[in-house]
Amino acid sequence: xxxxxxxxxxxxxxxxxxxxxxxxxxxxxxxxxxxxxxxxxxxxxxxxxxxxxxxxxxxxxxxxxxxxxxxxxxxxxxxxxxxxxxxxxxxxxxxxxxxxxxxxxxxxxxxx
Amino acid sequence: xxxxxxxxxxxxxxxxxxxxxxxxxxxxxxxxxxxxxxxxxxxxxxxxxxxxxxxxxxxxxxxxxxxxxxxxxxxxxxxxxxxxxxxxxxxxxxxxxxxxxxxxxxxxxxxxxxx
Numbered sequence: 001x002x003x004x005x006x007x008x009x010x011x012x013x014x015x016x017x018x019x020x021x022x023x024x025x026x027x028x029x030x031x032x033x034x035x036x037x038x039x040x041x042x043x044x045x046x047x048x049x050x051x052x053x054x055x056x057x058x059x060x061x062x063x064x065x066x067x068x069x070x071x072x073x074x075x076x077x078x079x080x081x082x083x084x085x086x087x088x089x090x091x092x093x094x095x096x097x098x099x100x101x102x103x104x105x106x107x108x109x110x111x112x
Numbered sequence: 113x114x115x116x117x118x119x120x121x122x123x124x125x126x127x128x129x130x131x132x133x134x135x136x137x138x139x140x141x142x143x144x145x146x147x148x149x150x151x152x153x154x155x156x157x158x159x160x161x162x163x164x165x166x167x168x169x170x171x172x173x174x175x176x177x178x179x180x181x182x183x184x185x186x187x188x189x190x191x192x193x194x195x196x197x198x199x200x201x202x203x204x205x206x207x208x209x210x211x212x213x214x215x216x217x218x219x220x221x222x223x224x225x226x227x
Contacts, residue, residue, distance in 0.1 A: 042221050
C-alpha cells in the first residue's frame with residue numbers, strides 16, 4: 001500500500017520567514033504533484049515534478065523531487081499572508097498510475 | 113472551456129436514499145477520478161477510470177459505484193447513503209502523454225450531507 005506522509009501538518013509562520021514542508025512516500029514514483037487548497041475551495045495545481053532532481057519555482061514557492069530518497073520538499077521563501085492555505089502533495093505510482101495517493105496536507109498560516 | 117464540472121454542488125440526503133454525482137470534463141482527458149475529503153484530512157481515492165468503459169477501485173470504494181459510459185463523464189453512485197458518507201466529493205481528470213499520467217485537474221466539489 002502506498003503511503004504519503006507530509007510534515008508538518010500545521011505550520012504557523014511570521015511574514016518574511018522561510019520554511020520547508022516535507023513529503024515522503026513509500027513506493028517507486030517518478031512523478032509527484034503539489035496542490036494548494038484554500039478553505040472551502042477546490043485544489044489548484046502548483047507544481048508537477050516529473051523526474052529525479054526536478055526543481056520548479058513559482059514566486060516564493062520552490063518544489064524539488066528526490067526519487068531515490070522518495071522525498072519532495074516545498075520551500076517557502078519570505079512568506080506573505082497570501083500563502084496561507086493547505087498544501088497537499090500527491091503521488092501517482094509508476095505502476096498503476098491511476099491509483100493516486102495524497103498526503104494529509106499541511107495547513108500553513110502566515111501571520112503579520 | 114469549462115474544465116471539470118461537478119453536479120450538484122450541494123446535497124442533503126436521508127439515510128438509505130440513493131443519488132448519483134455527475135462529473136463532466138471537456139478536456140478529452142483519459143483518466144478520471146473520484147475522491148472524498150473529510151475535515152482535516154487529505155483526499156482519499158474512491159474509484160478511478162483509465163478510459164471509457166473501464167473503472168477500478170481506489171482506497172475507499174465500499175458503498176459507492178461508478179460508471180464511465182462516455183469518455184467525458186464519470187458518475188459516482190451511492191446506493192444507500194449512510195451518515196459516514198457525509199463528505200466533500202471531488203472529481204478530477206488527467207491526460208496521458210507518452211506513457212506518463214500528468215497532473216490532475218479538479219472540479220469544484222460536491223458537499224454531501226447524509227442525515
